[in-house]
Amino acid sequence: MRRLLLGFFLLFAIPMPAQTIAIRAGNLIDPASGSVARNQIILIRDQKIAEVGPNVAIPAGAQVLDLSSEWLMPGVIDSHTHVTFQLPNMSTPLEENYLEVSKGMRVLQGLKIAQTLLNAGITTIRDVGNEADYASVDVRNAINKGWFVGPTILTSGKIIAAFGGQSSGVPPEAGPVWRFEYIDADGPWEIRKAVRQNIFYGADLIKLVSDNSDYFYSEEEIRAAADEAHKAGRALAVHCYKTEEANNVINGGADSLEHGWHLTDDQLRLMKAKGTFLAGTEFPEAHFVQGGYPDGKAVAAAAIDRLRRAYTIGVKMVFSTDAVTEMPGESRADMTWDYLAGWRQAGVPPAAVLKAMTTNAAELLRIQKERGAISAGLFADIIAMPANPLDDTEALRKVNFVMKNGAVIRNSK
Numbered sequence: 001m002r003r004l005l006l007g008f009f010l011l012f013a014i015p016m017p018a019q020t021i022a023i024r025a026g027n028l029i030d031p032a033s034g035s036v037a038r039n040q041i042i043l044i045r046d047q048k049i050a051e052v053g054p055n056v057a058i059p060a061g062a063q064v065l066d067l068s069s070e071w072l073m074p075g076v077i078d079s080h081t082h083v084t085f086q087l088p089n090m091s092t093p094l095e096e097n098y099l100e101v102s103k104g105m106r107v108l109q110g111l112k113i114a115q116t117l118l119n120a121g122i123t124t125i126r127d128v129g130n131e132a133d134y135a136s137v138d139v140r141n142a143i144n145k146g147w148f149v150g151p152t153i154l155t156s157g158k159i160i161a162a163f164g165g166q167s168s169g170v171p172p173e174a175g176p177v178w179r180f181e182y183i184d185a186d187g188p189w190e191i192r193k194a195v196r197q198n199i200f201y202g203a204d205l206i207k208l209v210s211d212n213s214d215y216f217y218s219e220e221e222i223r224a225a226a227d228e229a230h231k232a233g234r235a236l237a238v239h240c241y242k243t244e245e246a247n248n249v250i251n252g253g254a255d256s257l258e259h260g261w262h263l264t265d266d267q268l269r270l271m272k273a274k275g276t277f278l279a280g281t282e283f284p285e286a287h288f289v290q291g292g293y294p295d296g297k298a299v300a301a302a303a304i305d306r307l308r309r310a311y312t313i314g315v316k317m318v319f320s321t322d323a324v325t326e327m328p329g330e331s332r333a334d335m336t337w338d339y340l341a342g343w344r345q346a347g348v349p350p351a352a353v354l355k356a357m358t359t360n361a362a363e364l365l366r367i368q369k370e371r372g373a374i375s376a377g378l379f380a381d382i383i384a385m386p387a388n389p390l391d392d393t394e395a396l397r398k399v400n401f402v403m404k405n406g407a408v409i410r411n412s413k
């Protein structure tokens with residue numbers, strides 16, 4: 001008992017000096033402006049950035065990390081992931097996951113993929129459903145408790161959709177197996193209830209699928225979801241493949257439209273006017289083809305064309321992947337970087353891509369006062385690489401330093 005008391009006394013009586021880290025940053029990229037500041041000092045204390053500048057004094061006893069030959073930027077945010085979901089290919093029926101993979105396995109898979117992403121420099125993810133029975137909520141909570149190392153996760157909980165979720169061909173006698181990861185909600189009040197259910201079980205944002213069936217959500221239904229989500233301080237993400245229904249999504253007040261590969265110029269202009277983010281998930285052609293997606297080549301080309309048009313029109317865009325299939329010899333992180341080629345093909349300059357990965361994403365995720373920039377007061381989510389991603393975003397494949405919340409996750413410089 002005495003020993004315990006002594007330990008208690010020592011633990012609380014002696015103030016431990018907060019671990020301070022000073023990074024010598026050779027080339028510090030500010031994605032908001034696309035500018036680079038040379039030879040900066042970043043001071044990190046208590047998980048956050050305390051000071052940044054060329055003449056910051058390094059306190060005695062601080063741990064100094066020399067990244068003076070590196071290019072540094074805020075950690076990447078992927079605004080459309082499904083870490084607890086993996087299919088052999090896109091032809092695999094979704095139901096296989098509900099019926100053959102337990103929630104426990106989905107949680108473990110999510111943790112593994114989340115850690116893979118963090119190691120590659122993706123320090124924050126916005127997970128948009130297909131998470132079994134709130135598996136991503138559990139992964140997020142376990143990481144937030146400090147049980148495991150992982151990225152910052154914002155997750156949507158179950159996907160809200162019209163009857164049937166994203167399933168098809170399920171016979172009535174099999175029962176609503178899709179409810180393992182979808183909430184059936186038809187009509188404004190059912191949608192409001194589904195939003196409340198998700199928030200109760202821990203959702204950080206709300207995700208709707210607007211048009212996966214012959215029926216689709218009306219503007220009134222989208223507005224109900226947006227209203228209910230916004231009242232609770234959450235953003236609304238809406239999956240929308242088809243063209244005619246997109247107006248309902250945009251006019252109904254969604255914060256982001258997911259996919260939208262065939263949006264017209266008029267719809268993109270409407271999104272710009274309303275400030276709707278495009279989470280465009282422009283799958284690389286190779287992923288579509290490997291995944292067995294019908295008309296994969298044509299859809300990939302359409303997505304690149306729409307990305308080009310969205311950029312030209314000036315829609316606010318976030319970097320978003322949606323990788324869920326397996327690519328031989330590639331990790332989920334490798335697959336994430338495969339999306340960079342599409343942005344290049346669409347003629348989007350690297351500076352705009354980095355902004356989509358950081359500044360814009362932080363705004364959509366409503367975390368711009370916490371993450372998405374390297375400035376005083378924000379959490380220290382910092383990555384570094386030997387080449388300049390403003391010249392070529394492929395430099396991101398060579399990230400050799402990752403810091404999240406002020407902790408060094410990887411330093412293989």
Ligand SMILES: [Zn+2]
Pocket residue numbers: 080082128322
């Ligand atoms: Zn998705």
